[in-house]
Amino acid sequence: MSGYRLDGGGRIDRSRRLAFRFDGETYGGHPGDTLASALTANGVRLLGRSFKYHRPRGLLTDGPAEPNALVELRGGARREPNTRATTVELYEGLEARSQNAWPSRGFDIGAVNGLLSPLLPAGFYYKTFMWPAAFWERVYEPLIRRAAGLGRATHAADPDTYEKGTLHCDLLVVGAGPAGLIAALAAVRAGLRVILADDQPEAGGRLLARRAPLDEDEPLIWRDKVLAELRSAPNVRVMPRTTVFGWYDGNLFGALERVADHLLAPPTHLPRLIYWRIHARRALLCAGAEERPLVFGGNDRPGVMLASAGQSLALRYGVAPGRRVAVFATADSGYQVARDLQAAGVRLAAVIDPRRDGEAPAGIEAPVYRHTVVTSTRGGRGLAGAQLLDKAHGRSIALDCDALLMAGGWNPTVHLTCHRGTKPVWRDDLAAFVPGETGDAFRVAGAAAGHLSTPACFASALEAVAAIGTELGKPVPQVTAPACPEEASEVTPLWWIKESKGKAFVDFQNDVTVTDIPLAAAEGYRSVEMMKRYTTLGMATDQGKTSGVNGLAILAEVTGRPIPEVGTTTYRPGYVPVALGALAGPHVGPEFRPVRRSPLHRWMLRQGAAMIEAGAWMRPSHYARGEEDWFAAMCREVKTVRGRVGICDVSTLGKIDVQGPDAAEFLNRVYCNGWKTLPVGKARYGLMLREDGFVYDDGTTSRLGERHYLMTTTTANAAGVMAHLEFCLQALWPELDVQVASVTDQWGQIALAGPQARAVLAKLVDGLDVSNAAFPFLAAAETTVLGGIPARVFRISFSGELAYEIAVPADYSEELAEGLMRCGAAFGIAPYGGEALSTMRIEKGHPAGAELDGRTTAQDLGLGKLLSSKKDYIGRAMCRREAFEDPERPVLVGLKPVAGGKLRAGAHLLTAGDTPSVEADQGWIASSCYSPTLESYLALAFLKRGRARIGEELVVYDPLREGLYTGLVCDPVFVDPEHERLHA
Amino acid sequence: MIVTCPFCGDRPSEEFGVLGDAAPVRPADPAGDPEAWYDYVYLRANPRGAHREYWHHVGGCRQWLVVTRDTTTHDIAAVEPARLAKQTAPEKGEP
């Protein structure tokens, strides 16, 4: 037992008791406690084991920089590893477990690593587990992962919900300590729209944990006055429990609001976390400073903590950090802590100050040792005492203490200012890095800017807000900072105690000791970034918040360079770990992205369609009847279309309306084939190239009027083609008088295909003559169907059968589908899905997605004759490149298995007798299907000199699936090669 | 990031698509110097500092824009409609 609850004081509600469990033991605490303060109040000091040596560890800090007191919080699907006990607000029923300890945190087998530590220096893993390479995956990695590895994540689905939001403001103030509060107050009075974000549940920052008066009164009285004024103002949003974790381009800030993490579980109407994106015209960083630990022997023993953490325990949480508390200070702030603890009723053991000059400040009711250092500590699982060295007299002093507070100076919280590449700047007078130049949009005030006294913090904040108000045209009225006493704030850095005995830790989380750094330097890792990676200093969940500056200062000393020359490692977003759930927000599972549904979606479901994803679209794969599987359904649907008649939803094809006097000229320039001769009432196949000459997209475009065309695109490229056309019109040829509009969603479209299609269509239309003579292949008409529904009818075919596509305004889609089913009932009409459609297009040799893969040319696809030589068009100059005309290029052919068997897309083709190799490769299968029409597998393939090899037997090489078998090269049009059905 | 579209005003950058370097000019003659065509199709400047780029307001007015962006800070100095930008484009060879 060491820490205990003080009789009074603190921001806790002593009238209520909260029960919680840690490692299975039940404890009590109060609202206002953190898990760390409540455990300390219960005398628990040992909170976990360290990462590498499994040394006993307690808490070091009072906030998000905590490297040691990491726990697994909650259980089941909500188990969250590596949660900092110093930031966990206590709630009734809280459950937490320690980490890195097996079988228990009191007796840990891994601690034997500590005994082996001479064998585990920096770079140990790199040196030891290098050879043999084959051992890495099977032996070393599993071994290391079991031995190390912080907490365990849950494998269960996250039961909580998350949200994302966007906020805009004139001024974002990061941090609601004294500087942030006065900045927000001044900005609000100036009429600026202000957001004040702070990571704590209540505003105040360090004011929550100190006694120094403001306006000769308790500091929180001033805070409450400011908050009251802010609350009554309409132009400020105060956001507690909100950590601003990243600064991004355009002065955008990322912030994480912990809406429900202080509760056992989020109420059903609330998200657990909200990820805010804050667009700030100006921002002011008032994030304060993090205290630095001191590096001496045994500085990791539970009970050794930062002075600010001990001060917080006593003043904010009403907890004595120990029964005999010593303070080891190289900064004046340590004396203030000692006085505050004393006033709170904590018994001091001593103040140890390595500095020799000047007099010890008055009012400390304990021995003050000047020119003295701590060289080692003692104790089992917690601190029992410290060994001091009085350097003036060369004598050794044994000090009994159960808590030792380190005041090693302050590191301004510069992290956010570095996220866009600004480097922090070293200041010798502060022995710390301060923010570099970040421009007017993001300023820094208070301790974050290196102002270590409260009056200076207030002054810098007011100065910054005055400048911001002037820039934004809102003059800031005079705001008077509260009176506060001058404080001594000198820091004399002492980077490590050279007289140390035992391990002196620089990075607690990664178990990097002071001897690891010279070793890294001696082995050539002199750059701070390399030293970080070699020793792991500054890695993992705390990202070196407490260890970074000490580490690089020691590196500077051992390499004989000044600290600014060594520099810092790069601080990147986020400042604290951000749950992936918050970044994903509500976009998980089926809500991952929007789904596009055809206007026939519900109708198709009623017909028994099995829907599958096709990009963002849902499309029907097949319509199963009875016990049919997809294959049986596909075969039946193909036979229905080839034998009688079927209908298929084609609403997802891209439809682009092209209008204007120059529409024909425009089409001429975006398609490789000619458009000037297409008459009104006719459709034409169009092939679109990219400017580099490869095929981009294809589709049918119809001329509906003198200046009116309707273009169709593939489903996959609809959005891309639209953007491409807009680019051509606006950026390349603004002189063309043409308008384009996407009308994909405005029209429902159904393909009607099969020998009986004309008979069905005749019953559907309101008098349009659909005879072969009046409405031949590639005819297009605007008409009405089913007694007055406006419609467009096109005689085009993807299946190779006599076929039409009928388009109606989207809201009439179901009526059209029902009408077609009625008109076709006597002919045995049935809907068909994507599987049947895909089979029929392969049977017919129509290239689709797998053939239009961005690597094929018009010539490859056998469409070279479309390439006009009479005009300029996108891709014209490049599509006749030498390489495109190379006779060795693989071109589109058909392929049939010789002795039955499957053909699979992705298989490669070899000349009979060749050994498989990249050099011997003759081509590949792009698409394949089982053809119910030909009762065989069929494939479309790309084959070198393919058109000259019709009739050749090739080896189909498919080592992953079927092995080797033989295929026969044939024409890609397997069914109705004379296209008689099309024109019937 | 916020982009000020000349037609829609301040809009989040997520509404825009980016094509890249707006400097290359499409050669007039498809049968002209192949080298000019290779440059147009494949060669893109990647300068440090100010860069004129084609952006497309996909989720807004659907206009193609020429955005002058500093590649080191992402600060946007100018946004103009692409159909007007042809006239204001700097001569080839200028930064």
Ligand SMILES: [Zn+2]
């Ligand atoms: Zn716009």
